[in-house]
Amino acid sequence: MTELLRVSNLKKHFPIKKGAIIPKQVGAVRAVDGVSFSVRKGETLGLVGESGCGKSTAGRSILQLIQPTSGEVVYKGEDISHVKGEKLRQLRREIQLIFQDPYASLNPRMTVEQIIEEPMRAFKVPSGERKKKVEELLNVVGLSSYHKHRYPHQFSGGQRQRIGIARALTLDPELIICDEPVSALDVSIQAQVVNLMADLQKEFDLTYIFIAHDLSVVHHISDRVAVMYLGEIVEAGEVDEVYENPKHPYTKALLSAIPEANPRRDKERIMLEGDLPSPSDPPKGCKFHTRCPFAEQRCREEHPVLKEVGAGDHQAACHLVDEVVKQPV
Numbered sequence: 001m002t003e004l005l006r007v008s009n010l011k012k013h014f015p016i017k018k019g020a021i022i023p024k025q026v027g028a029v030r031a032v033d034g035v036s037f038s039v040r041k042g043e044t045l046g047l048v049g050e051s052g053c054g055k056s057t058a059g060r061s062i063l064q065l066i067q068p069t070s071g072e073v074v075y076k077g078e079d080i081s082h083v084k085g086e087k088l089r090q091l092r093r094e095i096q097l098i099f100q101d102p103y104a105s106l107n108p109r110m111t112v113e114q115i116i117e118e119p120m121r122a123f124k125v126p127s128g129e130r131k132k133k134v135e136e137l138l139n140v141v142g143l144s145s146y147h148k149h150r151y152p153h154q155f156s157g158g159q160r161q162r163i164g165i166a167r168a169l170t171l172d173p174e175l176i177i178c179d180e181p182v183s184a185l186d187v188s189i190q191a192q193v194v195n196l197m198a199d200l201q202k203e204f205d206l207t208y209i210f211i212a213h214d215l216s217v218v219h220h221i222s223d224r225v226a227v228m229y230l231g232e233i234v235e236a237g238e239v240d241e242v243y244e245n246p247k248h249p250y251t252k253a254l255l256s257a258i259p260e261a262n263p264r265r266d267k268e269r270i271m272l273e274g275d276l277p278s279p280s281d282p283p284k285g286c287k288f289h290t291r292c293p294f295a296e297q298r299c300r301e302e303h304p305v306l307k308e309v310g311a312g313d314h315q316a317a318c319h320l321v322d323e324v325v326k327q328p329v
Contacts, residue, residue: 001040010035010071012061029280031057033231044208046222054231055211059177096173100180102160106152113148119170137166158189175207227251230287237314247309247316249292294320
């Protein structure tokens with residue numbers, strides 16, 4: 001498959017300032033600290049990790065909704081990390097975002113028709129085409145045309161997210177960044193929305209970056225997965241390979257937390273000790289060494305690089321891959 005997007009050494013550091021009269025920078029929150037990955041056309045890349053790891057910041061930095069500190073974002077062979085003005089606006093026709101909270105992402109004073117029409121208005125799409133597109137998209141996402149005159153408060157959470165998905169599809173994008181699109185929904189509704197997104201991907205030839213903390217949802221929809229910890233990717237590869245043969249202790253701990261569907265099967269839970277370090281003062285060496293059961297002196301001093309460790313372009317940033325593999329999930 002053709003590479004659609006490549007992110008290289010992406011960083012986003014939020015400055016910490018002190019001083020009432022003349023604030024001075026005294027540090028930085030390293031929300032995203034050197035993230036690199038690629039996305040192929042037509043696939044879904046799952047970006048996973050616990051809350052605060054920087055996955056949503058990485059997604060928004062790609063779109064420049066948050067201005068990245070440094071790094072390179074290449075879309076269709078062109079570096080878009082410094083694109084501004086009208087060129088950036090046109091680029092956002094091709095890269096769209098589905099927001100996490102369906103209750104906060106829709107304007108309560110606008111009807112569904114106005115919400116879905118708004119992106120088309122911004123790009124001067126004729127009125128007749130707008131009306132027709134709204135009807136089509138409502139049907140595509142599982143709503144009816146008579147819903148277009150209603151307001152967001154008249155819908156359930158799942159229906160609101162369907163409206164958000166329809167809005168993201170309005171300008172026929174190629175890449176959609178899905179920022180935890182089902183985390184605010186009930187489990188039964190999550191399955192419906194995820195299945196809808198999978199169907200839409202086939203119908204419209206879409207490419208997804210699917211940001212989530214629920215590994216079971218990511219496994220269902222993703223082709224490849226990248227695991228983030230404290231602003232860095234610690235493991236990446238084909239989704240089945242990573243889930244069946246995790247090489248990083250953090251990935252193993254996350255996978256052990258997935259509830260077991262079979263009540264007769266015993267599953268050992270890996271409990272990580274200690275608190276998540278602050279991104280404003282990350283540990284030296286491997287950032288995970290403060291919670292890692294395998295950590296050695298080398299881990300405390302030397303920062304591991306993401307390197308190939310298995311089949312299917314499987315990569316992990318760990319000095320002790322062999323020791324991790326020996327421990328059963």
